[in-house]
Amino acid sequence: MSVTATALAPGRPARATVRWSRRAVGALAFAALIELVSRTGLADREFLPPATEIVARMGTLALDPAFRAHALTSLLAWAVGLGLAAVAAVPLGLLLGSVPVVDAATRSVVEFLRPIPSVALIPLVALVIGTGLQLRISLVVYASLWPILYNTMYGLRGVDPLAKESLRSYGFGPLSVLLRVSLPSSAPFITTGVRLAAGIALILTVSTEIVAGRGEGMGVFIYFAGIAVPARMTDILAGVCWVGLFGVAVNALLVAFERRAFRWHHARLGEQT
């Protein structure tokens, strides 16, 4: 909440710069520590290559067509899976959140399915549909579904009854009220759900690729670097760093979008505190 208030304060650009430079200093210090530990031989170089070598490898990988193909495949599985999950989970959330009968009827199934770690389903799903792109996409969809679904339902629960009544008093029916009041009112929560799901989708993309162990994908690249003799530790770490960077970038983009698009929502929260 205080972050929100800071974001709205007039001094925002300056504070954002300070925040980012602090983060950069932290990251650089961490890199320097790795460099030191590796160069001094405190840790075996085979297990922990110096940070500069990892970063250099990240650069050459970015220019390597084979690695780019791996990255593009992962990105595709991630994006398609997340998109499908959003397209399915938002309407489903609207349905469950606005029709109590459907919610009650499906609750036991939902409560059973939700706690199953999606990664545990990989072997099962792989047996049924093989280890191709469809395995990754279906598991990404499954795992991403939950945060979006739950955030949609949570957002709907928080819709002001008076806002709904306002529109009803002009003669609008229940469907209009759902689409014109409940949906936009829940949009900030739904977007947060998508942001959480984006992170989970990335985990699932890479894990399924590692388990599948063939074809293309960042996970496949990391897997093969790991089983090589001797293991290509610099490749593993460079690959992992690229995946992590992608996750950070997506999260930052979505946070920026939330700030911009839902100014009304943050202004309202600011009032209450």
Next chain:
Amino acid sequence: MLEIDNLSHVYGAGTPNEHRAIEGLNLSVAEGELLCIVGPSGCGKSTLLRSIAGLISPTGGQVKVEGNLVRQTPDNLAVVFQDYSRSLFPWMSVADNVALPLRRRGMDKKARREAAMEALESVGLSGAERKYPFQLSGGMQQRVAIARALAYRPTLMLMDEPFGSVDAQTREDLEDLVLKVRGHHQMTIVLITHDIDESVYVGDRVVVLSKAPAHVVGDLKVDLPEPRDQITTREHPDFVHLRAEVGRLVRGHAAVV
């Protein structure tokens, strides 16, 4: 215009929390009238308003608007709620808030936009159309809510303690705004308030409700010189007399029960 016949409403009938909000309420409002309804807090005023607006189905009796039995929200009705910050849509600009209900009128985008601008002008908010509700003061937000109702061109406008959440000065401005716009638009207004002075100042007629379960305990005609004025009207002997009368009815009845 509006006929309320033996209206009753019970919340949670047959449960330990049963609450009889309204019982045997009769009221009729003529076309073009500005009726103020006053009553002690929690007396069922809002339940009455929601029954008229078709937002709830009363458990007994009936409401007719323009001769039609109210089953769902009547076509030419608009409601202004007390809590403007909750009844306006925060994700929409001021102009979009005002224009939204006009979709029910089958107007195209341009016509909706024009009607919204006109309504905003009539409440003194020209130039605020691109703003968002959270960027406006409370009084201005309530003006937007009033503009939204006016743009809809209702024949019956219901106002539920519309000035209960603004400061005294703004309140007087908004009271005068209501008197002004009702002169321009031919419509019937039912305004619910707990403020006795306000009811006499704004109304052509004041109806006093009892404590819950609400029924009508007083019905007074207000014959004050027009146009009303915040200073001279309030010092007029008839105003002073009427407000005492209404006050006695509100309190008197509360004391008996």
